[in-house]
Amino acid sequence: MKYTYIMVQVAKLYKIFVEGDNRYYVGATIGNINTCLRSHRSESKRKTSKVSNWMREMGVYRVKIVTIEEFTYESKRDVTVKENEYIMQHLNNPNCLNMNRRHLTTEERREAKKKYYVDNREKILAREKKYRSDNRERIKNYQKERIMCNVCNCFVKRYYLSRHRESKKHLLAHESTNR
Numbered sequence: 001m002k003y004t005y006i007m008v009q010v011a012k013l014y015k016i017f018v019e020g021d022n023r024y025y026v027g028a029t030i031g032n033i034n035t036c037l038r039s040h041r042s043e044s045k046r047k048t049s050k051v052s053n054w055m056r057e058m059g060v061y062r063v064k065i066v067t068i069e070e071f072t073y074e075s076k077r078d079v080t081v082k083e084n085e086y087i088m089q090h091l092n093n094p095n096c097l098n099m100n101r102r103h104l105t106t107e108e109r110r111e112a113k114k115k116y117y118v119d120n121r122e123k124i125l126a127r128e129k130k131y132r133s134d135n136r137e138r139i140k141n142y143q144k145e146r147i148m149c150n151v152c153n154c155f156v157k158r159y160y161l162s163r164h165r166e167s168k169k170h171l172l173a174h175e176s177t178n179r
């Protein structure tokens with residue numbers, strides 16, 4: 001019998017708060033939430049973000065952390081996506097101290113773009129097809145425009161340009177100018 005092992009990784013959505021104060025901060029962590037709180041505390045010593053200012057104002061040791069939800073994830077990107085969704089739910093709350101969504105790293109952004117294309121392939125293709133049919137005349141006229149080949153000094157229709165560049169006439173002219 002074969003077994004497949006799946007590593008189930010658990011991340012947490014958390015909330016940072018002070019008893020008796022309505023303000024709070026939300027985020028996600030793949031680590032231990034107490035470690036997470038410790039890093040928020042040490043960050044608050046050097047940062048001037050809303051949450052750091054608030055933590056210093058309250059006294060960092062009065063600040064507590066609580067897990068709001070646990071969720072499983074496969075990649076760190078999943079965590080960022082979930083964290084951003086969670087932050088977005090709170091951003092309009094005047095007591096929320098988050099200033100923005102978490103920024104995606106270049107790698108995460110690249111992955112997100114790829115995923116968007118895969119998830120929306122049909123939609124994107126349909127949009128491109130619609131654009132082509134809505135602009136058929138314009139595209140046709142554009143393709144029919146004559147442009148000058150700067151090697152042969154002759155005018156060639158745009159749609160014919162790539163074929164022209166491989167024509168004997170063009171290649172000979174190209175050779176003679178390089179001689």
Ligand SMILES: [Zn+2]
Pocket residue numbers: 149150151152153164165169170173
């Ligand atoms: Zn040419």
